Amino acid sequence: MKHCSAIEPDAAQVIDIGFLCWDGLPLDQLSVGLAYLKAANQLTPDKQVRGSVLSFSGGNVQSACGVNLSTCRIDDFLARCRCLFLVGGAFLAPDQQAHLGRVARTQLRAGRVLGALDTALVPLARTGLLDGQDVAASAQILSALQEQFPQISPRPNDHYVLGTVWSAGAGFALLNLLSKVIGNSCSLQERPQLNRKFLSYRPHFGMCPTCARDAIRADSTFTGNGVVDKAIRLFRDNLEEPLRLTCVAREVGISLRQLERKFVATTGLTPKAFYLEERLEKAHTIVRFTNLALPEVALTCGFGSYATLSQKYKQRFGQTPASERARISISGKEN
The missing domain is CATH 3.40.50.880 (Class I glutamine amidotransferase (GATase) domain)
Structure with missing residues (x-):
């Protein structure tokens, strides 16, 4: 492919x-x-x-x-x-x-x-x-x-x-x-908007766990909110085996309700939605740029089965992982 x-x-x-x-x-x-x-x-x-x-x-x-x-x-x-x-x-x-x-x-x-x-x-x-x-x-x-x-x-x-x-x-x-x-192609107003928007694209997806941990140590601030950033680091360290949100809240020292309010105020997403987005973005990268078997992609990204990944993936990206692989394969042959 x-x-x-x-x-x-x-x-x-x-x-x-x-x-x-x-x-x-x-x-x-x-x-x-x-x-x-x-x-x-x-x-x-x-x-x-x-x-x-x-x-x-x-x-x-x-x-x-x-x-x-x-x-x-x-x-x-x-x-x-x-x-x-x-x-x-x-x-x-x-x-x-x-x-x-x-x-x-x-x-x-x-x-x-x-x-x-x-x-x-x-x-x-x-x-x-x-x-x-x-x-x-x-x-x-x-x-x-x-x-x-x-x-x-x-x-x-x-x-x-x-x-x-x-x-x-x-x-x-x-x-x-x-x-x-x-x-150079953005207006003066669009440039800061792009920088803020990119915060939601968590730059550590697509990395092996060791590289991700090293990069996170070097990049101590993601959103500017210490509690949210600590929770994000926990999310990124545990994509393959997702943590319960109550455990994350306890680890960062606040209640789950407080964590939810802080996440929505800082990122526009609930912790649950943010965590899911992290896992889906990692799956998206693996599907597009590797030949890893799709059931293995599901397990690598913390989904219990390929069926679950396929459903969530289609909701997020408009097509299943299998469909995307097939489309890319056809596109590659045409080129």
Whole structure:
């Protein structure tokens, strides 16, 4: 199965954003990026964004967490990518390294945006396209770049968008690059609305439990309400085996009724609805971007059976997981 477009708008005004992926990609970065584009589409339906998950030859690539993602071939999509972000590990096979050089040069010659995320900067540096460039990355990657490519200038920032090639570090620095793209098509009033709306898209779905826990430790504030944020962390730590809301309320030190009032005031959702949304968003990502058997998806996301997941999934996304997999498979064959 091929998962090409994460977002498929019908609107005439479309911004095409491609994510060129290879083995070792950070699934958390990709998942949160796609969620951000989804939030942007709901806010500005007349200015839609289409995100495509791509690779050098199509087929599966494996994330750093060991999850396989289905992709489409970059050469079939490159011409329409206004922005192309490189998302992968630090090592590429020689044929892929050469392919990366061709793709990157084509994107830059066309005057379109090229960005690279942290570990992906290493193979990009081997193409020579970063020579003389300022680059932002995590401390570990900056150290490796300085040692191997002294002609590259390190930046202490978590992202940098002023050079020929945009760059970003670890964590969720990709959002800074995407917000630059989306922000240029939003009004001054829409930008803060998008930032607020994205709070409801919980950036840790689609991650393995270990990565999710690490990211949550690094991101201590989600909504600005300490009690709600603590409850959200409990939700995210327990997607596979959901907690009783009374237990969550007791853990955060308030009554269930107080928890419900705080959640509605802060997020617009009850704790029950928020928790369900967390699990459904995780299921949505797994259905679209992996080949995991659907009964296993149900168990992974805290649903007792596939039938229960299918019912809730259809209510939320307008189709069952099986129907969505079938549609994506047909779309991939057509492309």
